[in-house]
Amino acid sequence: MTIMTNDEEIVGTRPAHRRVKLGVRKVSKTFRIRSEDGKTQTHLNVLRDISFDVEENEIVSLIGESGCGKTTLLRIVQGLMRHDAGAIEVDGHAVSGPGRDRGFVFQQASLLPWRTAQSNVEFGLEIQGVDPKIRAERAKQLLRLVGLDQAATRYPHELSGGMQQRIGLARAMAIDPSILLMDEPFSALDAQTREVLQRELLRIQADAKTTILFVTHDLDEAIYLSNRIVVLGARPGRVKEIIDVPFAGERPDLPVLRGSPEFQEIRQHIWQLIGNQSMPAHT
Ligand SMILES: Nc1ncnc2c1ncn2[C@@H]1O[C@H](COP(=O)(O)OP(=O)(O)OP(=O)(O)O)[C@@H](O)[C@H]1O
Numbered sequence: 001m002t003i004m005t006n007d008e009e010i011v012g013t014r015p016a017h018r019r020v021k022l023g024v025r026k027v028s029k030t031f032r033i034r035s036e037d038g039k040t041q042t043h044l045n046v047l048r049d050i051s052f053d054v055e056e057n058e059i060v061s062l063i064g065e066s067g068c069g070k071t072t073l074l075r076i077v078q079g080l081m082r083h084d085a086g087a088i089e090v091d092g093h094a095v096s097g098p099g100r101d102r103g104f105v106f107q108q109a110s111l112l113p114w115r116t117a118q119s120n121v122e123f124g125l126e127i128q129g130v131d132p133k134i135r136a137e138r139a140k141q142l143l144r145l146v147g148l149d150q151a152a153t154r155y156p157h158e159l160s161g162g163m164q165q166r167i168g169l170a171r172a173m174a175i176d177p178s179i180l181l182m183d184e185p186f187s188a189l190d191a192q193t194r195e196v197l198q199r200e201l202l203r204i205q206a207d208a209k210t211t212i213l214f215v216t217h218d219l220d221e222a223i224y225l226s227n228r229i230v231v232l233g234a235r236p237g238r239v240k241e242i243i244d245v246p247f248a249g250e251r252p253d254l255p256v257l258r259g260s261p262e263f264q265e266i267r268q269h270i271w272q273l274i275g276n277q278s279m280p281a282h283t
Pocket residue numbers: 031032033044046064065066067068069070071072073
């Protein structure tokens with residue numbers, strides 16, 4: 001296991017053979033909030049000097065306790081929230097707003113209830129003015145990719161939570177983003193559906209060669225999916241450590257992986273970093 005602290009030159013210590021797709025460079029963010037009596041304003045320093053790279057075709061997970069700024073950071077990368085300092089770079093160029101190069105998958109699928117599954121997947125392409133025939137074809141192809149081609153004409157309320165998340169993923173993939181930002185996309189699902197979708201995500205990611213920044217609370221999920229894990233500390237959110245996951249690329253299924261001593265070692269390490277006292281046995 002390779003561990004680097006925030007104080008080391010993170011970029012410089014990694015092998016240079018892969019291209020950096022997404023660069024987060026010393027990003028800081030402070031919110032102005034009302035004080036408890038509502039009369040004055042105080043400052044909430046949420047993120048301070050966050051720096052890490054996501055290389056091409058890599059999955060990097062952000063993990064850290066609730067409120068440490070994971071969603072805030074993802075929104076900043078997405079370009080929908082402004083940061084106070086630092087830079088977000090895509091392919092080496094600073095970006096300052098949203099773009100087609102970055103797709104977003106939310107914790108809840110947030111599909112449009114009046115549109116069918118296919119029409120939800122087509123939504124982004126429609127906004128871009130893509131020809132109806134072409135976008136229908138693309139949507140069908142993506143529905144196949146997420147295993148839901150049989151459900152194209154169904155409405156969101158006729159789909160299970162797991163199916164809705166798949167549609168959310170297909171919708172994000174439809175605009176062919178080179179970077180996918182995923183904010184706890186599977187956390188509302190039961191353990192079994194979650195494991196199925198984790199496997200699917202790895203398959204789809206390998207197929208589409210997408211670079212993914214993935215937020216999760218779930219240690220096992222982070223270790224299973226990621227090439228690297230960025231552990232954030234809270235108040236303000238700072239990079240505590242960046243952990244290289246050694247078995248990325250040749251991952252056996254999660255239940256098998258859980259049995260390996262290396263997996264348990266990393267799990268224990270992250271658990272301690274996040275500040276919990278004792279680690280519960282996995283159920
Ligand atoms: N628009 C906002 N205005 C003011 N404060 C905000 C705003 N958005 C988030 N915050 C605050 O910033 C902190 C970080 O929030 P954020 O949603 O990024 O945390 P998180 O790490 O995603 O937490 P969780 O794991 O619970 O999803 C919280 O204290 C939150 O209350």
